[in-house]
Amino acid sequence: MKIIADTHCHTTASTHAYSSLEEMVKAAQKKNLYAIAITDHGRLMPGAPGQWYFENLRIIPKKIDGVRVIKGIEANVCDYDGNLDVEDSSLGYLEWVIASMHEITLEPICDIDACTAAWLNVAKNPYVDVIGHSGVKAFKFDYEKVIPEFGRYGKLVEINNNSFIIRKSGIENCKKIAQICKKHGVRIVVNSDAHFSSQVGIFDNAISLLKEIDFPEDLVVNSDIDRFKSYLKSRPKTALIHNKN
Ligand SMILES: [Zn+2]
Numbered sequence: 001m002k003i004i005a006d007t008h009c010h011t012t013a014s015t016h017a018y019s020s021l022e023e024m025v026k027a028a029q030k031k032n033l034y035a036i037a038i039t040d041h042g043r044l045m046p047g048a049p050g051q052w053y054f055e056n057l058r059i060i061p062k063k064i065d066g067v068r069v070i071k072g073i074e075a076n077v078c079d080y081d082g083n084l085d086v087e088d089s090s091l092g093y094l095e096w097v098i099a100s101m102h103e104i105t106l107e108p109i110c111d112i113d114a115c116t117a118a119w120l121n122v123a124k125n126p127y128v129d130v131i132g133h134s135g136v137k138a139f140k141f142d143y144e145k146v147i148p149e150f151g152r153y154g155k156l157v158e159i160n161n162n163s164f165i166i167r168k169s170g171i172e173n174c175k176k177i178a179q180i181c182k183k184h185g186v187r188i189v190v191n192s193d194a195h196f197s198s199q200v201g202i203f204d205n206a207i208s209l210l211k212e213i214d215f216p217e218d219l220v221v222n223s224d225i226d227r228f229k230s231y232l233k234s235r236p237k238t239a240l241i242h243n244k245n
């Protein structure tokens with residue numbers, strides 16, 4: 001399986017990542033990726049950029065050095081009602097919205113029912129594309145109940161390569177999540193969650209997991225250019241107007 005787009009990457013704008021947007025795009029080009037999504041953290045993450053950073057991403061060319069640059073965000077799920085730390089008006093400017101739970105921006109109460117309720121509401125948010133690294137142990141939810149709903153609302157479930165390195169306690173959950181996606185035909189994306197340019201396009205752990213469970217490739221949205229482009233076309237139009245560069 002070849003992944004053609006890395007749709008979860010951070011830049012220096014997140015302030016705990018260490019490569020510029022241009023360096024990340026150049027790394028994507030070196031790895032022969034069709035696209036990279038720039039998804040810096042929503043405002044509740046310490047040091048994260050503000051609303052104007054995300055709304056002004058429209059000044060970045062649609063393609064740089066032949067790589068399609070997708071303007072996105074990794075928004076924080078900031079309460080157990082499933083609200084995000086970004087206004088709908090800003091989300092309307094973006095082409096790619098990941099919703100993630102982080103222990104630093106959402107108090108981990110280790111309550112499966114509360115996490116289930118939160119994710120069921122995130123599933124209904126029309127701006128959200130991707131459910132980010134949802135295998136985190138502290139935010140375990142009822143996978144059998146929620147994952148089919150992610151599918152019903154067209155959300156993509158992320159298998160995050162970085163989780164195998166920095167969120168090891170959730171690896172077994174990632175496997176279960178992938179198995180339940182397979183069972184219910186729910187589409188996924190494989191991402192690096194790179195915080196430095198050398199991590200762009202690194203998906204080895206995630207791909208091994210998918211191989212291990214014989215995950216069907218046609219459910220991996222970013223493993224084929226046409227499949228990926230047709231997903232982008234199918235999402236609601238953003239207010240983002242690209243310049244002609
Ligand atoms: Zn994250």
Ligand SMILES: [Zn+2]
Pocket residue numbers: 008010074193
């Ligand atoms: Zn991230």
